[in-house]
Structure formats: structure tokens, C-alpha cells
Amino acid sequence: MWQRKVVGLRQHHCRTCGSAVCGSCCDNWTTYPPMGYETKVRICNDCNARMKDNPQNFNLTPLAISHEIRTGITAMHLQETLGLLATSGQNRVVMIWDVRNVCSASPSSASTSYQ
Structure with missing residues (x-):
């Protein structure tokens, strides 16, 4: 398969x-953090067998921490003078957001009128 290219036969790359x-x-899936793959990616049968035979040679410890932040907001308060936004979600998590770059509270920009 590696040497021969066949028209119409889909090929996949082992990560x-x-x-x-x-x-x-190439029907095996695993994470491989040392190469930057924190989610499951496709690996070939040979690499899968090597990982199962010698797991000590493959460090599969995640290098990143992910958090799900998509949740409905139940309450929100903007403190413009400090540039902070506090939100409370349906999952009972309170988050403090730094929004200074989003809402610059300079008096000159607040009084500008557009015609």
C-alpha cells in the first residue's frame, strides 16, 4: 500500500x-500529546501494536487542560470602570472576564457622535 498508489482508494496518514x-x-484512534494531538487521531495498525506492546515508550499524558465554557448565562454584571464582566452560568460557575480591550471607557470615545 505504501509503494503503490491506487486511483480512487482513499489513504490516511498515521499521526x-x-x-x-x-x-x-489505519482504523485505530488514540491521543498523542507529544505531537500536539490532544484529541483522538488516526494511527496505523503497526503503531497501535507498538503502543500496546511497549506503552512505556509512548507518553500519552495530556499536556493541555480543556474546560467546557459553552453554557447559558443566567446573570451578568459589567463593571465598566474596572473593565470587568462577571457572569453566572446555568452550571453554577461564576466567571470574571477582563474586557478592558473590548470596552474602552475613555470619556472622549463615549462623547463622540456619528452623523
Whole structure:
């Protein structure tokens, strides 16, 4: 498969070794943080077997922490003088946002009129 290119046969790349293989030779999925893959990506059967045989050679510890912040906001308060926005979500999480770059509270820009 690696040496022969077939028209119409879809090839996939293993994210650990880079080999181009067919779908049946590349139907395993794993995270691989050392290469920047924090979500599951496709790996070939050979790399999957190597990971299972020698797990000590592959550090699969996540390097990033992800948080789900998409939630409905139940309350919001903007403190313009400090440039802070406080939100309370449906998941009972209170977040403080720095919005100084978004809402510059300079008196000159507040009094500008557009015609």
C-alpha cells in the first residue's frame, strides 16, 4: 500500500509515524500529546501494536487542560470602570472576564457622535 498508489482508494496518514495507509490499515484512534494531538487521531495498525506492546515508550499524558465554557448565562454584571464582566452560568460557575480591550471607557470615545 505504501509503494503503490491506487486511483480512487482513499489513504490516511498515521499521526505518529506519518505513513500513508488505507482505511483498514489505519482504523485505530488514540491521543498523542507529544505531537500536539490532544484529541483522538488516526494511527496505523503497526503503531497501535507498538503502543500496546511497549506503552512505556509512548507518553500519552495530556499536556493541555480543556474546560467546557459553552453554557447559558443566567446573570451578568459589567463593571465598566474596572473593565470587568462577571457572569453566572446555568452550571453554577461564576466567571470574571477582563474586557478592558473590548470596552474602552475613555470619556472622549463615549462623547463622540456619528452623523
